[in-house]
Amino acid sequence: xxATKILGLSSAFTKSKKIKIAILLVEIAILxxxxxxxxxxxxxxxxLEGEKNQKKLQ
Numbered sequence: 844x845x846a847t848k849i850l851g852l853s854s855a856f857t858k859s860k861k862i863k864i865a866i867l868l869v870e871i872a873i874l875x876x877x878x879x880x881x882x883x884x885x886x887x888x889x890x891l892e893g894e895k896n897q898k899k900l901q
Contacts, residue, residue: 857863
């Protein structure tokens with residue numbers, strides 16, 4: 844997973860566990876944000892698809 848790769852890279856630069864945890868938390872926050880945006884985008888696409896289908900039926 845990406846988290847282990849980043850932790851591996853961070854260990855090359857620092858031995859501090861606090862910094863490693865901070866990097867991991869930043870990555871988790873970015874992944875959560877990306878997941879939320881992706882989900883919102885999919886919902887918009889579904890809504891647009893539904894509207895297109897309604898127009899075709901009329």
